[in-house]
Amino acid sequence: MRRNSLKDPGRFAPWLTRILINCCKDELKRRKRLTPVEPVNPGGKVMEMTSDRKLDMEQALDGVKLKYRQVLVLKYYQDMTVSEIAEVLNRPEGTIKTWLNKGLQQLRDKLKRKGAWEHDSE
Secondary structure, rough: OOHHOOOOOHHHHHHHHHHHHHHHEEEHHHHHHHOOOOOOOOHHOOOOOOOOHHHHHHHHHHOOOOHHHHHHHHHHHOOOOOOHHHHHHHOOOOHHHHHHHHHHHHHHHHHHOOOOOOHHHH
């Protein structure tokens, strides 16, 4: 489909995001079918170090239920609004708000269990 043939060009970004989400889901399904192999370090190059906090967050996010993780990523990594997320996922805004709250709670629980959650009450 060509972009200029869209009836409402303002809906291009949500349409494209929906396609990306579906492609990612397909890739996850494909990866589950593959057998894991030992990681290879090509050429003996030093791999980039990731901060512990970022790694903890990524691991905790991986443990969040998929539908909640999608909403969290769209909201906090893609800076989408609740209404934009609702449009992309074809869900009511109330559902998206609920999923955001439940996803954040799951994320907090995962981080607390890992001991990575540092909450200042100041």
